Amino acid sequence: MSNCIFCKIVNGEIPAAKVFENEHVLAFLDISQVTKGHTLVIPKVHKENLYELTPEIARNLYEVVPSIANAIKQEFNPIGLNSINNNGEHAGQSVFHFHLHLIPRYGKGDGFG
Numbered sequence: 001m002s003n004c005i006f007c008k009i010v011n012g013e014i015p016a017a018k019v020f021e022n023e024h025v026l027a028f029l030d031i032s033q034v035t036k037g038h039t040l041v042i043p044k045v046h047k048e049n050l051y052e053l054t055p056e057i058a059r060n061l062y063e064v065v066p067s068i069a070n071a072i073k074q075e076f077n078p079i080g081l082n083s084i085n086n087n088g089e090h091a092g093q094s095v096f097h098f099h100l101h102l103i104p105r106y107g108k109g110d111g112f113g
């Protein structure tokens with residue numbers, strides 16, 4: 001989608017700090033990380049939200065989530081991690097290209113929750 005910021009990241013039109021990439025999936029650091037290592041995982045194809053994902057897109061995406069989470073664990077050494085997906089404005093979605101937040105947790109006062 002031409003005016004979607006995450007499609008622009010997929011297409012290389014705007015930069016992002018990439019954490020993982022394969023044919024179907026891209027993971028990159030959130031531009032305003034709520035905790036150190038806050039990462040977004042997206043399908044390369046434009047789908048607005050969870051409701052729009054096909055089983056194949058969901059499979060391709062979630063297949064790589066554990067290894068991305070493990071890479072984050074390795075790199076940042078958090079004591080916990082939240083995986084969160086917001087769907088719809090009222091649920092806190094602000095970018096309308098499906099994304100899964102991986103938010104490393106460091107304990108009380110880490111800035112999230």
Ligand code: 5GP
Pocket residue numbers: 005016017028029030031032033040085086092093094095096
């Ligand atoms: P949502 O509120 O839709 O669940 O999450 C959208 C996330 O995208 C926010 O955490 C926001 O900081 C992040 N974000 C918005 N624009 C950009 C951008 O241009 N680059 C990156 N890396 N993250 C972005």
Ligand code: ZN
Pocket residue numbers: 001004005006007008045046047096097
């Ligand atoms: Zn998009």
